[in-house]
Amino acid sequence: MRAKSPDDTVANAAGAEPAGEGAVAKAKAKGKSKPKPKPKPKPAAKFAAAIGRKPPKPVDAETRREIFRRLAAADPDPRSDLEYTNPFTLLVAVVLSAQATDAGVNKTTRRLFPVADNPAAMLALGEAGVRDYVKTIGLFNAKAKNVVALSRILVEEHAGAVPADRSVLEKLPGVGRKTAAVVMNVAFGEPTLAVDTHIFRVSHRIPLAYGRDTDAIEAALTPLVPEEYRRNAHHWLILHGRYVCKARRPECWRCVVSDLCRYPDKTPEPKPGKTKPAASPTIEPDEDALP
Numbered sequence: 001m002r003a004k005s006p007d008d009t010v011a012n013a014a015g016a017e018p019a020g021e022g023a024v025a026k027a028k029a030k031g032k033s034k035p036k037p038k039p040k041p042k043p044a045a046k047f048a049a050a051i052g053r054k055p056p057k058p059v060d061a062e063t064r065r066e067i068f069r070r071l072a073a074a075d076p077d078p079r080s081d082l083e084y085t086n087p088f089t090l091l092v093a094v095v096l097s098a099q100a101t102d103a104g105v106n107k108t109t110r111r112l113f114p115v116a117d118n119p120a121a122m123l124a125l126g127e128a129g130v131r132d133y134v135k136t137i138g139l140f141n142a143k144a145k146n147v148v149a150l151s152r153i154l155v156e157e158h159a160g161a162v163p164a165d166r167s168v169l170e171k172l173p174g175v176g177r178k179t180a181a182v183v184m185n186v187a188f189g190e191p192t193l194a195v196d197t198h199i200f201r202v203s204h205r206i207p208l209a210y211g212r213d214t215d216a217i218e219a220a221l222t223p224l225v226p227e228e229y230r231r232n233a234h235h236w237l238i239l240h241g242r243y244v245c246k247a248r249r250p251e252c253w254r255c256v257v258s259d260l261c262r263y264p265d266k267t268p269e270p271k272p273g274k275t276k277p278a279a280s281p282t283i284e285p286d287e288d289a290l291p
């Protein structure tokens with residue numbers, strides 16, 4: 001079997017039969033350009049398919065401001081559900097929270113942080129020691145390894161401190177773009193917008209902005225958030241998605257922005273004694289783009 005050539009890849013992506021080497025040579029000789037890969041469906045089109053109709057236009061600037069004003073009024077001092085005591089424990093808690101619930105992470109860190117709340121102590125605990133504390137959460141082997149590895153880097157290269165620099169944080173083991181953004185926002189007060197699956201969903205439903213993945217939503221949404229709300233926008237949207245605009249059944253009847261939201265399948269209040277309304281269609285970020 002011959003190795004895959006770049007020509008095969010392009011041809012397959014376009015849904016065509018792979019061209020033989022002779023055909024490719026002929027096409028090149030004739031000066032024909034390579035077939036273009038099929039474009040991915042646009043995010044709004046993907047959302048349209050999920051809800052079965054034309055997607056609404058994103059809300060205008062005035063409506064966006066009113067949405068954030070109401071979210072701010074309902075929760076003036078939003079806090080992360082993760083428990084931490086300093087920038088280092090916040091960083092570790094966020095690393096541990098990937099594909100785990102905040103409640104599950106808090107259960108483990110309530111025992112871990114009293115023993116190791118700084119990089120040197122975490123390093124001294126070692127991988128096996130950390131694993132013992134975090135073994136009840138998903139991916140605990142890899143997470144224990146990353147926590148010890150990032151603690152070593154902080155001790156050896158940053159004098160045991162968590163650097164207030166997003167690009168440096170992103171290079172630490174187990175720390176992606178989203179984790180770094182959370183630390184910059186919560187620990188250092190930067191107006192970063194760490195887009196997770198909750199913000200992605202809320203953004204599409206209202207809609208604030210459409211995007212293929214969490215990075216695209218971050219890029220589109222950050223400049224749209226009125227400046228005075230940027231510092232806490234991340235918390236308001238996450239908490240709104242987690243507790244009100246839930247994935248399977250948004251609780252629209254008690255949503256403070258219901259009259260401003262353009263989601264066509266708003267959930268009515270369930271009547272006492274009646275079965276719950278059917279689950280709503282939704283979309284999630286493309287899996288290959290999840291942090």
Ligand code: SF4
Binds near residue numbers: 244250252262263
């Ligand atoms: S009205 Fe419903 S869909 Fe719209 S933001 Fe509120 S909970 Fe989400």
